[in-house]
Amino acid sequence: MGNRTRTLLVVLSIAVGVFAVGTIAAAHALLQQTIHDAYAASQPSAITFYTGVFDDGLVDSVRRMRGVATRRRGGTSPCGCRRVRTRTVSLPWLPSPDFKHQRLDYVTPEAGNWPPKRGEIALERSSLRLESWLVPGTPVTVLTAGTGRRTVSRSGRATTRPEAAPGFYYGRLQGHVTFDTLEDLGFGRQYDELRVRLTDTALDKAA
Numbered sequence: 001m002g003n004r005t006r007t008l009l010v011v012l013s014i015a016v017g018v019f020a021v022g023t024i025a026a027a028h029a030l031l032q033q034t035i036h037d038a039y040a041a042s043q044p045s046a047i048t049f050y051t052g053v054f055d056d057g058l059v060d061s062v063r064r065m066r067g068v069a070t071r072r073r074g075g076t077s078p079c080g081c082r083r084v085r086t087r088t089v090s091l092p093w094l095p096s097p098d099f100k101h102q103r104l105d106y107v108t109p110e111a112g113n114w115p116p117k118r119g120e121i122a123l124e125r126s127s128l129r130l131e132s133w134l135v136p137g138t139p140v141t142v143l144t145a146g147t148g149r150r151t152v153s154r155s156g157r158a159t160t161r162p163e164a165a166p167g168f169y170y171g172r173l174q175g176h177v178t179f180d181t182l183e184d185l186g187f188g189r190q191y192d193e194l195r196v197r198l199t200d201t202a203l204d205k206a207a
Helices: 003-041 056-063 126-130 181-183
Strands: 047-054 080-083 084-085 089-092 108-112 120-124 139-144 148-161 173-176 191-196
Touching: 047 056, 056 080, 089 181, 120 126, 126 148, 126 173, 148 173
Parallel strands: 089 173, 120 148
Antiparallel strands: 047 191, 080 191, 084 089, 108 148, 120 173, 139 148
């Protein structure tokens, strides 16, 4: 009788283990597919160039190059964007000055005003883990090297493409503003980062 009981317990243990392994494998496959789909839906850029400042002329030149993707809805890639880091806030601007017609590396609004108005900042979702008290309407002080102390108002919440580093990884707030707000903070309207999406969308090094 004792042997039968031990045998039954062993069989049950193996069954539970097999079920657990199967559940973990299925969850991993589902998570991997979900992340892949979310990444693809954001129209991710294939190449990012960090440069000195430039204007739309360079963007138009690169857009005409062979192999650069052209999307429907009248949008083409590449796009320029501006990324500015201050002492308190890291502000990655949209890959286009037009919030309503994004072309690649989509930023998705989740709550609050969209697009943010002049003098407003839409915080990136992950930043709220650092400063959860920043409700819409809360003033955010930005300290810059050139202009000193400026204030913007939190307008809402947005999220960037899945593989982008979250705000708490760097320990800084991240957000999105318009070019008008960018100028008010003491920065120009030019770009310093060029992102390109290619016609070959295979996710490998050769492509």
